Amino acid sequence: MEFAEFTFLNTTGASLSQPAAKRMRAHITKTNFAKRRQRLSKPTGIETESRTKRTRTTSPESHPDVVLPPIPTQPDLAANITAFHKLQELVFLEGRHSPDSPSEAVWFNLIASDPALVEATMAVAVRQWSPDNSWQSKADYHSYIAVNLIKQRITSTTTRTDGVLGAVITMAFGAALAQDDYAWNVHIDGLAHIIKDRESRNPHTMPTWFLDLVVQDSINSIFNYPRVWHQSIIQALGDYHDQRILQLAAIHDSVVQLQNTINSHRKHPSDAAVIAQVIEEPLARLHYETRSLRTKNNPHIDAAARSIELVLYLLWPSQTGAHLTLLAGELGDAMSRYPIKGCSYMDLTSFQLMIGAVAADKGSPARTWFVDRLSRAVRWMQTRGWREPLNILQRRFMSDVDVGLMGRRFKDLWKELHDIDVTLEFQSSVETLQ
Numbered sequence: 001m002e003f004a005e006f007t008f009l010n011t012t013g014a015s016l017s018q019p020a021a022k023r024m025r026a027h028i029t030k031t032n033f034a035k036r037r038q039r040l041s042k043p044t045g046i047e048t049e050s051r052t053k054r055t056r057t058t059s060p061e062s063h064p065d066v067v068l069p070p071i072p073t074q075p076d077l078a079a080n081i082t083a084f085h086k087l088q089e090l091v092f093l094e095g096r097h098s099p100d101s102p103s104e105a106v107w108f109n110l111i112a113s114d115p116a117l118v119e120a121t122m123a124v125a126v127r128q129w130s131p132d133n134s135w136q137s138k139a140d141y142h143s144y145i146a147v148n149l150i151k152q153r154i155t156s157t158t159t160r161t162d163g164v165l166g167a168v169i170t171m172a173f174g175a176a177l178a179q180d181d182y183a184w185n186v187h188i189d190g191l192a193h194i195i196k197d198r199e200s201r202n203p204h205t206m207p208t209w210f211l212d213l214v215v216q217d218s219i220n221s222i223f224n225y226p227r228v229w230h231q232s233i234i235q236a237l238g239d240y241h242d243q244r245i246l247q248l249a250a251i252h253d254s255v256v257q258l259q260n261t262i263n264s265h266r267k268h269p270s271d272a273a274v275i276a277q278v279i280e281e282p283l284a285r286l287h288y289e290t291r292s293l294r295t296k297n298n299p300h301i302d303a304a305a306r307s308i309e310l311v312l313y314l315l316w317p318s319q320t321g322a323h324l325t326l327l328a329g330e331l332g333d334a335m336s337r338y339p340i341k342g343c344s345y346m347d348l349t350s351f352q353l354m355i356g357a358v359a360a361d362k363g364s365p366a367r368t369w370f371v372d373r374l375s376r377a378v379r380w381m382q383t384r385g386w387r388e389p390l391n392i393l394q395r396r397f398m399s400d401v402d403v404g405l406m407g408r409r410f411k412d413l414w415k416e417l418h419d420i421d422v423t424l425e426f427q428s429s430v431e432t433l434q
Contacts, residue, residue: 087111087118090125091343103339107209114163116149117170124174128345130385146171160198162207168194169210169228176227177345177392192232199236209340211240212300216338218252219307220351222259223406225393227349244293244301251289255308258282259406262315266405283316303334307352310359314406321361328360332369348377348389358409374413375420390414 099105111117123146127139146167153164168191175184198205214228214237221229234249261278270278290312293305310327313319335352347353353370360367381389394414 087121087125090129091121091345100341101339103209104341107340110162110166114161114167116146116153116167117163119146119149120167120170120174122146124170124177124345127174128177128381128384128386132385143171143174154194160194162210165191165194165198165207165210169213173227173345176225177349179392179395188228188230188233191228192230192236195233195236204239206237206240211237211245212338212340215245215248215300215304216350216352218248218304219311219355220349222252222255222308222311223351223410225349225351244295244298247289247293248301248304251286251293251308254282254286255311258286258312259315262405279316283312286312299334299337299339303331303338303352306331306334307355310355311406314355314359314409325360325364325366328356328370329364329366331356332366344377344380347373348381349393350374354410354413358413371417371420375417378417378420388418390417 099108111121119142123139123142126135126142129135150164150167150171153161153167168187172184172187172191175181175187195206214233217227217229220226231249234245238246258279261282265275265279287309290305290308293301293308295301295305306327310324310331313324313327331352335356342350350373353374357367357370357374360370378389393410
């Protein structure tokens with residue numbers, strides 16, 4: 001495949017917005033001068049306390065080695081255990097996370113062995129660690145390095161490795177978190193080209209973790225907040241999972257269309273005959289197709305199917321709260337079987353978790369499980385200086401999606417999560433004073 005097809009790499013730093021590119025260039029210049037001063041005076045730390053007085057939770061000085069040392073270009077030399085542990089602490093905000101399954105061990109080893117994936121992960125983790133400008137500048141720097149390393153990998157190898165795949169999808173995820181639609185589309189376009197090129201050379205060699213991430217994101221896409229789900233990606237992966245991904249994509253498109261129809265009906269009610277034709281008949285078909293998608297052999301496909309079933313019941317209620325709570329519990333069980341644990345940023349933006357929370361009855365163990373996962377992610381973000389972490393969803397959801405019944409349910413959930421964290425913060429302040 002010609003390098004020109006990878007449009008997201010044709011211009012160094014092209015994936016950065018103009019303000020970010022400006023900050024990145026300034027940061028690189030500043031870093032070069034700082035390194036020279038270090039060689040002359042050998043100061044300790046990245047910056048001295050006299051240069052800035054920021055809070056402990058948000059300042060880079062609280063993690064003086066947050067910018068990793070230069071990453072070796074040879075994969076077998078890149079597994080620096082100290083740097084990798086620091087990376088884990090940035091990604092898993094609650095602290096270092098040891099692999100709980102063989103799949104997680106493979107994923108961690110892949111990150112530690114590929115400099116491009118290390119830098120891409122650093123770019124996202126540092127960006128979300130704190131809104132402080134100094135952290136944002138460091139994130140721009142890591143993004144710049146990541147793009148150049150990806151470029152080197154693509155131009156110097158004949159195979160698009162798992163590391164390159166992970167690096168690009170990580171950059172796309174970071175763009176989604178930053179709500180940078182331009183960068184996200186550029187990375188997704190590049191990702192689709194990489195998949196097609198890889199499949200043309202070595203068919204059916206896509207890693208399971210990649211497929212699982214795409215499947216999981218189908219629910220987010222229903223509510224117009226995709227992190228990696230895109231039609232071009234789905235087309236490139238059509239034959240995987242016994243074509244279940246294609247089946248899921250068809251159901252996804254039908255659910256989106258049905259959601260728009262139902263929202264329109266609630267604004268401008270139709271007569272019974274029209275309702276039966278444009279809502280109830282498609283709804284019955286989708287219930288049947290979604291139930292047939294269930295499988296015990298793949299927790300991500302199974303969770304996607306149960307999530308969509310809940311979405312259908314919430315869009316057009318026809319079952320009791322007890323039935324939805326039971327189904328939400330089954331969704332939670334399926335998500336508990338995911339072979340790779342998602343980071344806090346994945347949880348914070350997971351509409352699967354939100355669907356389970358709004359579907360289950362209040363006070364039920366099923367709902368508690370979903371709310372705890374979401375609330376934990378919100379709290380960790382708040383401790384890093386993000387006072388309203390859920391705004392990332394509220395702004396996107398309310399601006400792009402007809403609110404309707406689902407929108408009101410989500411708004412109530414987000415208010416509840418905010419109130420929970422305000423209460424916990426108040427209790428913590430009282431305990432500190434005592």
